[in-house]
Each structure stands twice: as C-alpha cells, then as structure tokens.
Amino acid sequence: MPWKGEKDPYKIWISEIILQQTRVEQGLHYYNRFIAKFPDIHKLAKAPEEKVFKLWEGLGYYTRCRNLIATARYISKERNGKFPDTYGEIVALKGIGPYTASAISSFAFNLPHAVVDGNVFRVLSRIFGIKAPIDSSQGKLLFARLANELLHKGHPGFYNQAIMDFGAVVCKPVSPLCNGCVFNKKCFAFLHNKVNALPVKEKRNSIxxxxxxxxxxxxxxxxxxxxxxxxxxxxxxxxxxxxxxxxxxxxxxxxxxxxxxxxxxxxxxxxxxxxxxxxxxxxxxxxxxxxxxxxxxxxxxxxxxxxxxxxxxxxxxxxxxxxxxxxxxxxx
DNA sequence: AACGCGGGGAA
DNA sequence: TTCCCAGCGTT
Missing domain, CATH: 3.90.79.10 (Nucleoside Triphosphate Pyrophosphohydrolase)
Structure with a gap:
C-alpha cells in the first residue's frame, strides 16, 4: 500500500480519513486520486469544495470530506501548513478521533499511542478472551488500556501497523487462519472454541x-x-x-x-x-x-x-x- | 450512552 | 440477508 512506511503526516492523514470504516481495496483508488490532485495540504486547502466532494463521491460518510476540507484550511492558514505533532493537538482536529490521532502520532511522529480499530478489538478480544462489548464505553476503555500496555514503546508505528495487519490477514472476522496462527497455543478464543463468538458487539441496528x-x-x-x-x-x-x-x-x-x-x-x-x-x-x-x-x-x-x-x-x-x-x- | 452516518465485498 | 470494514460527531 502506498501509505505504508509513509512519513508525511499529510499523506498519512488523508489515508487514515479515507480508510475510516472503509476497506483498503475500496479506499486505495480514492487515496491515489487525492494525492495526485492535492499533493500537499495547501493545494487541498485552496481547492473549491465542489471539486473535493466530487473526488469523494461514492466513498460514503460525507462528513469526513467536509471535515477534511475544514482541517486542511485550518492547518494551511492558521498553522502555515505545518501539521501538529502532538497527540493532543492532533486529536483536537476536526474529523480526527482517538484512532486516527494514534495512527498519525505513531506513524508520522513515532509517538507511543496504540491504535484501537476493528482489527485490534478483534485480535485482543480473541487472544485475551475479553467479553466486554466493543461498542460499550467500558469496553472501549478496557481495550484502549490493554492496547497501550501491549504497545512496543520503542517502535509504536511498526507495532501498530503489525497488529492491524495481523487482524486483517490472519485474525479475520470470518474463517480466521487459526491453524497457522502463532498465538494458537495461547489464544483464549482458539483454546475455548470461542473464535466465532468474539468480539462481542451489543447494539443491533434496525433498518x-x-x-x-x-x-x-x-x-x-x-x-x-x-x-x-x-x-x-x-x-x-x-x-x-x-x-x-x-x-x-x-x-x-x-x-x-x-x-x-x-x-x-x-x-x-x-x-x-x-x-x-x-x-x-x-x-x-x-x-x-x-x-x-x-x-x-x-x-x-x-x-x-x-x-x-x-x-x-x-x-x-x-x-x-x-x-x-x-x-x-x-x-x- | 445512544444514535446517525455510505458504500461495498464476502459468506 | 447479515456482517463489518485502518471511526467520528452530535445529542
């Protein structure tokens, strides 16, 4: 993926916003078009809103696009184009929550903040046998604490990348590759035949x-x-x-x-x-x-x-x- | 704490 | 159909 090993916070930011609740295969094309059209934050900040939305068309969750524009303009104008480099400032930006702030902090600035996304919830809940619902505030706190304990403080970006890749490739939602998994002597879910029961999610959405x-x-x-x-x-x-x-x-x-x-x-x-x-x-x-x-x-x-x-x-x-x-x- | 927000791919 | 995806903002 073009964003792997990327150190430019602007490009990392774009990729992470696009990938929120979005599969890599779906977001990849959008990312490439965005970077080609807006190679730096000033270009994005100067672009007419209609043009940016047209590029976002079909990707869904359009609030992400609005916030992307607002944040680009803020950083371009108020901060002279310099992306903030502390977790607190990053998480305060529009459209950036705990996950994205951790991703940017660790990938671009090597700061020790653990990402907790869908992959991490799944991996940790299975290996440690955590039944707390991932969509409850208690569960979120618990998983975030555990993730930060486990985080390799010397190489936070590398660690974050690894655990997400592991979740995406091995510890998949459906038919995970447990037989070849390096954790199958320790994984709670595997040992107790609960792989399909974890993680727990409590809210059902009605259509x-x-x-x-x-x-x-x-x-x-x-x-x-x-x-x-x-x-x-x-x-x-x-x-x-x-x-x-x-x-x-x-x-x-x-x-x-x-x-x-x-x-x-x-x-x-x-x-x-x-x-x-x-x-x-x-x-x-x-x-x-x-x-x-x-x-x-x-x-x-x-x-x-x-x-x-x-x-x-x-x-x-x-x-x-x-x-x-x-x-x-x-x-x- | 609960809810709304897109679109697509896989089983 | 159902699930869920490199989640966030509002109420």
Missing part, C-alpha cells in the same frame, strides 16, 4: 425503509438539481428535487404530490415518464427510489432551492450512488 421520488425536471438544455442540507444522509451532496413519501406511491399519487408540494403547475409540463424502481441499501436505511421525468414547457417562476444547470455539466456535481445508478443508466 429504516424510505421512499424517494425524484423529479427529473428538464427545460430545454437545463436540468434541476438541489443540494442536500440539514441532518440527514448525503449532506452536501446534490440530488434531483425530491418528494419523500412514507410508503409506495403510484403514478397518480406521485403526480398529485408534485402539484401539491412543488411550484410545478398542471400545464407546465409537456411530457411525463416514470423510471423503474431503484434501491440502495445503506447500513441503517433501505431506500427505494423512482424517477419521474417531466419535460417542462416553462420553468416555474416561484423561487426555491432548485439549481438549473446545463445538462452536460451534471458530471461536475457529486451525487449519492442512488442518483448515479440512474444517471449511468439514463444519460441526460
């Missing part, structure tokens, strides 16, 4: 269903989009004007909602067609999406948050994957 009806409004060479704001998924990404319903709507019901909830009037459109049903599974939501294409004779006069853009500029904006599914299938 919420949502129904999104997107209006694909076109007028001449323009199409309407809007930016998502507020506390919900896909904050700051773009989408088509949206009608969210509490259940499935048929064509007639959708049209009724359009007339009721948007400035579109009955005689404003000259053509209408309905896409097939799309779906996107998030970790905590299942979204059914359908697209209603309306060819407008005239744009509605009433002001709202719709942005009328040239159809061939649509690629400049970052969209959620639900929208991209549609765009890939139906180039406007």
């Amino acid at each position: 919420k269903k949502r129904w999104f009806y997107y209006l694909v409004l076109t007028h001449k060479n323009e199409i309407a989009i809007r930016q998502r704001k507020g506390k919900d998924i896909w904050q700051q990404l773009y989408e088509f004007p949206l009608i969210e319903a509490t259940g499935h709507l048929d064509k007639k019901a959708i049209l009724w909602q359009v007339l009721k909830k948007t400035p579109i009037l009955k005689n404003d459109f000259e053509s209408i067609s309905l896409s097939h049903l799309f779906r996107q599974q998030l970790s905590h939501q299942l979204i059914a999406g359908q697209y209603i294409r309306l060819g407008l004779k005239k744009k509605p006069i009433k002001k709202n948050d719709w942005l009328w853009i040239d159809k061939n500029k649509i690629g400049k904006y970052a969209f959620p994957q639900l929208i991209n599914q549609y765009l890939r299938e139906k180039p406007e």
